[in-house]
Amino acid sequence: MTIVAPEPLAFDELGWRQFFDLCAAVFELDAGVEAKSWVGNEVHEWHVTVPAGVEPAGGPALPGPCYVRSVWVPDRPQVSKSAALERELSDAREALASEEWTGSVMVLTNYAGVFADRSRVAEFFDSEQAVVLGPGWLSGRVDGSAALRRSMPSLLGLGDLDRWVAAEARGRSTLDIGAARALSPVFVPTRAYARALAVLEAHRFAVLTGPPEMGKTAIARMIALALMTDGWEAFECTTPEAVVRAFDGGRRQVFVADDAFGSTEFRPEAAERWARKRSGSRARSPTRRSDGTSSGCSRICRDRYRPRMPSHSDHAPRSPRPLAAIVLVGAVIAGGCSSSASSSSASSSSTASTAVSAARRAPRRTAAAIRHRSIPVGLVRERSVRSTLPARPLAGKVVGIDPGHNGRSYTDPSFINHIIWNGHNRETCDTTGTSTDAGYTEARFNFNVATYLAADLRAEGAKVVLTRKNNNGIGPCVTTRAAIINRAHANVAIDIHADGGPADGRGFAILEPVADGPNDRVIGASKKFGHDLLERYRAVTKMPVSTYDGVGGITFRDDLAGLNLTTVPKVLIECGNMRNATDAALLIRSSFQKLAAKAFTEAITQYLTARG
DSSP states (O other), X not given: XXXXXXXXXXXXXXXXXXXXXXXXXXXXXXXXXXXXXXXXXSSSOEEEEETTOBXXXXXXXBOSSEEEEEEOOOOBTTBOHHHHHHHHHHHHHHHHHHTTOOSEEEEEESOOGGGGSHHHHHHHHTOSSEEEEOHHHHHHHHHHOHHHHHHOGGGGGSSOGGGTSOHHHHHHOOSOHHHHHHHGGGOOOOHHHHHHHHHHHHXXXXXXXXXXXXXXXXXXXXHHHHHHTTTOXXXXXXXXXXXXXXXXXXXXXXXXXXXXXXXXXXXXXHHHHHHHOOOSSOOOXXXXXXXXXXSSOOOOOOSSSSOOOOOTTOOOOOOOOOOOEEEEEOSOOTTSSOGGGOOSSHHHHHHHHHHHHHHHHHHHXXXXXXXXXXXXXXXXXXXXXXXXXXXXXXXXXXXEEEEOSOTTGGGOHHHHTSEEEOSSSEEESOOOOOBOTTOOBHHHHHHHHHHHHHHHHHHTTOEEEESOSOSSSOOOOHHHHHHHHHHTTXXXXXXXXXXXXXXXXXXXXXXXXXOOSTTGGGHHHHHHHHHHHHHHHHHHHOOOBOSSSSBTTEEEESSOHHHHSOSSOEEEEEEEETTSHHHHHHHTOHHHHHHHHHHHHHHHHHHHHHHO
């Protein structure tokens, strides 16, 4: 009999961020590598080093240290996927060469193309210990791991549900599978989703309450659909009687009770109904398998934003316990009650107090009622995701980033060389920038640092405005760059460059504006930011101040449009001298570029938090 493998999942539909999340989840499962161990910038170059090597399920074992990289290949009509993949792999090869890498290499990608042939990969990286794993291998990991499907329910929208959901379980279930399946491609597993899974694992019972933006119904349906791919039956019930009728202690079942306490506002009588209705029958214990294990579910999830995901096959022996999991999705309880019950009158206030009291009692009574049927339960009220996230130091701030030059500006000299007014005199629209003696361009360095910086700043809560989105374009002119940041009303901005100075000169310099009209109001603030930037860049990167430009690392310029035309606090930094061999050896390294971004983030945070 010929066994036909299912088609690979459509990973192109995930987008780069969720694809990276998948790669990180796979390596947490296979190698115990936590997601926070990965480093990278906004879209590409996400990678992690595994000192002990890796041996992924169904994949080749690679010795340590192993460099693992997630490569997202977009589907764009103007660039073939094969060319895009080869460019990404070339970037990886250059990064490894700059680090003098001697270990193994693994690339995870949504498109493998000709690099699915391992001999081609070995030739490309000049190493037998290199492999590219594409959608076929990743599909196998998703098919074989219910834990992956639970942690990322968006995966359920990438293929036919029949590959995971058994016909018998589907036939017995009442969940609106079509609606849940349609939701999966756009569902993002939030902290509330992860916690709901953890609560169900610990207690088999959860109450989800909170404002509409929390997405309580979506969370409940995604939990149910994900559990169905692991052999569970899923039921949507509106009353406790419906749960009692469908409950079967010998089966793995999840019950979703949407609007259990009211649809648009909390109704105490609805909650009390769940607490009052009890059945005299007892839940049957789960059956024991011949291997001595219980037919109960494996661990579902841990209470983390990116939960640690144990192996789907890891069912440790356990004592018999009922298998039902119940999710009650209620109206808003956080804050007490609906606005109509919280007016300023004494009687309304009393009603609000009664509603709050009932809201707090009813779920506990519901839990007690279910315990009466021998189902162990617990209760956690979920709040809005927004209220559970820690405050971030740059929340509400806008930061402008101008990575100087552009990767293909050299292809259009007529555009780059046309004359503009820089606020003080005339200059060309832009220049192509400098490069190292080996040809590593300043434009590439500037953009790499900018993307690392953007990711760091967004992690701190800032809104980031970039003057260019890639390193494959032409321009824009320096006047346009200044206007982009001015229009965004940035709280602070930085122009990122590297210098092409004398070969015997080393170090970095901060270029600060001179008052000339448009920038008059931000001269003092720019000087303060320049001081913070000089201090942090020197401390973090250990790069010395320039030996040939300015005094003490500071120089004042009135001939640069970016500084002359700025209406927000801004400085320009020459991060080092690309024409000096010592500086150049540092500037081309991704590790140094990340240090530069770290220094910039610290300086920006120091400057903005000091100003309040």
